[in-house]
Amino acid sequence: MIATPQSMHFKAALPLQSGAALRDYALSFETYGTLNAAKSNAVLVCHALNASHHVAGLYPGQDKSEGWWDNMIGPGKALDTAKFFVIGVNNLGSCFGSTGPMHINPDTGLVYGADFPVVTVEDWVNAQARLLDALGIEALAAVMGGSLGGMQALSWTLQYPNRVRHALVIASAPNLTAENIAFNEVARRAIVTDPDFHGGHFYQHGTVPKRGLRIARMIGHITYLSDDVMNEKFGRKLIAASQSEAERNFFFSTLEAEFQIESYLRHQGDKFAEYFDANTYLLITRALDYFDPARAYGGNLSLALGRASAKFLLVSFTTDWRFSPKRSREIVKALLDNKRDVSYAEINAPHGHDAFLLDDRRYMGVVRSYFESIEVTP
């Protein structure tokens, strides 16, 4: 399947939850499959921290350019583009095409940098709704997302209950725990205390706070994987252990990577620091922190979800300690308290939070069945 990035420009100001507004902004998006005449087969896919609108398919002539959920979405796949018209959209504040900190602030003529306004999950959903307006799509057959993407899917059912028939909320949570926030905060502090950050205006200084981005990504990777899969994949294996582990002596160094897990994390950090924007990292982790639909209801999630009228599929993964099954079950319970139609699958998978991006027969089977059950009037 070939993917073609598109962009939509919006002149009118988008009011944000913070009280600020964004005007003259653009959203990058891709679509796969064909919108039917009744415009009843649209599925919006929301992305998480470091992904984009490039959800599925390949860019012509670019090897390994598969979208981040290409194993899930395409002709004949769990989310079948022969049946559904799938839309991937890049969120505001990102560094992958939609208007973000690296773009020009129309009010000043200068790069936004640290002045890009703080955006929330609710703001993103509002922007996505405007994109649907522009595409002439009144209601979604489904909205779907994993992790932070799942939060957007959940928020869609609360902000636009009449515009979404089904919501697939995968490896997600009704809000972040203190521990989740703590990891985000350490990552942010690593970035903003990097001398190359320059208060977020590093573009003008010709620098990139790579030290901070590397640390942020290393912390992230630890939380994406389960303890089990880390032990299985890396354990205490040494790098450059040509023969038996026991035969190679340690380097006895605090600076050299000694264990394979160390070189893996360093490599992930280095890669990330080459392409990801530091201000985007701050914005997206902050959107995660802020999301909490129950807050306006005194913490009562059942009350908060009373507005939702969609049908739901919730999926969690047993070894996901970042967004544990317990958190998905909170959403399930709150929906059931409202007598909503909700299916829930807790997948026994070893890969931790990363599992939502990986192939797992049972996981894919559950999502496939759910999409097969969605009726689409032509």
Added chain:
Amino acid sequence: MIATPQSMHFKAALPLQSGAALRDYALSFETYGTLNAAKSNAVLVCHALNASHHVAGLYPGQDKSEGWWDNMIGPGKALDTAKFFVIGVNNLGSCFGSTGPMHINPDTGLVYGADFPVVTVEDWVNAQARLLDALGIEALAAVMGGSLGGMQALSWTLQYPNRVRHALVIASAPNLTAENIAFNEVARRAIVTDPDFHGGHFYQHGTVPKRGLRIARMIGHITYLSDDVMNEKFGRKLIAASQSEAERNFFFSTLEAEFQIESYLRHQGDKFAEYFDANTYLLITRALDYFDPARAYGGNLSLALGRASAKFLLVSFTTDWRFSPKRSREIVKALLDNKRDVSYAEINAPHGHDAFLLDDRRYMGVVRSYFESIEVTP
């Protein structure tokens, strides 16, 4: 109880596991209680990452100067100094008195800095044994430690099986998991990539890599606490929420601390960066990484612990995800495989790894009973 720091100087070179050696080094230590005539009542207490020889008691005229395990050790306490002669010793490489990176290298006349040799748990135990030699103590009634201190206690039973009658190994593990190493590695990278680190020779530059130390400490604190206790203590509470949570709007900032967990972690990081040495942090986390008595036995812990002849008490805490009960049970199993005398208590406590430093009736009761059962010939 009054504590009096002492120091012992050692002229003879201490050969290290790395092949290097340390000469003209000093060990800081404190003792509590009285060594009996038979010298049969000595208990050595080993410290973990950021502690010292100041294990119990107060420094005269200094409020809040209690030793780090003062709730455990003293007259009438679980480790009763009316019965036992307790020794706390600061390890080599530390920044609290014993010879470390901030001291002068006698070979060069310059501050060690990054040139301080990598030290291991085994090296520390060898240095501790020399201190006992100097104090005229042939055998310990017990050796005791939590976390990294527990690794030293375990190593004592393997390196000097005839010199230790009992070992209390608390909240510890037979080695670090890949995830444990990963957290250490991120903390180290934060320190060594801080421009103020200067390859470990920051003393000459008049700088302190505080940014890195702060990040390291914040990461550490996350892993010391359980998810549960973090949620109970901080949850999603906002700072400066004067009235009800819901009434205060967010700051909508990526730079300002918004949640209490953020200001808590920042405060812990700031405090730590004021007093802890960056090179010491690298050395001690590396000693943790390297400890693995089973390595020389092809990973077979039962074979590795065959040398031990001491009696053991193992204690773990249910919510400790840094050194989980599973890891303590591995040690218990390996000792039982060798038909050793081992008691094991798994304490249902909410505080995560930190629990080993806190008051818990059942925990203190178990340790007290164990010490009461140790016979001391006068």
